[in-house]
Amino acid sequence: MQANLGSIDRTIRILAGLGLIAATxxxxxxxxxxxxxxxxxxxxxxxxxxxxxxxxRTCPMRTNTPKGKK
Incomplete structure (x- = not known):
């Protein structure tokens, strides 16, 4: 299971979910x-x-480049 949610999408989902549960x-x-x-x-x-x-995918793509090399 590879992540496919970016930080903004993730934040909106968590807040909406908590809001619906709290309202219930x-x-x-x-x-x-x-x-x-x-x-x-x-x-x-x-x-x-x-x-x-x-x-x-709303998250950024990862690259296979080692750190420090471009």
């Missing part, structure tokens, strides 16, 4: 707010399986 726990929204577990988990693990079929 406070009673502001119904039980559908537990769907916030999905963006929270994908943000924590830096991996979104829905991105795979489309080849989407």
């Amino acid at each position: 726990l406070s009673g502001a929204i119904g039980t559908w707010g537990w769907v916030g577990v999905i963006p929270l988990a994908t943000g924590i693990f830096r991996f979104c399986p829905a991105y795979l079929p489309f080849g989407i």
Whole structure:
């Protein structure tokens, strides 16, 4: 499982997931707010399986260049 989420995408997912869960726990929204577990988990693990079929990556590509060499 290779990371495919960048830092901005990851931050948005974690905040949205926590917001939905908090709203559910406070009673502001119904039980559908537990769907916030999905963006929270994908943000924590830096991996979104829905991105795979489309080849989407929001994280920078790693290079195989050793440190100190260009």
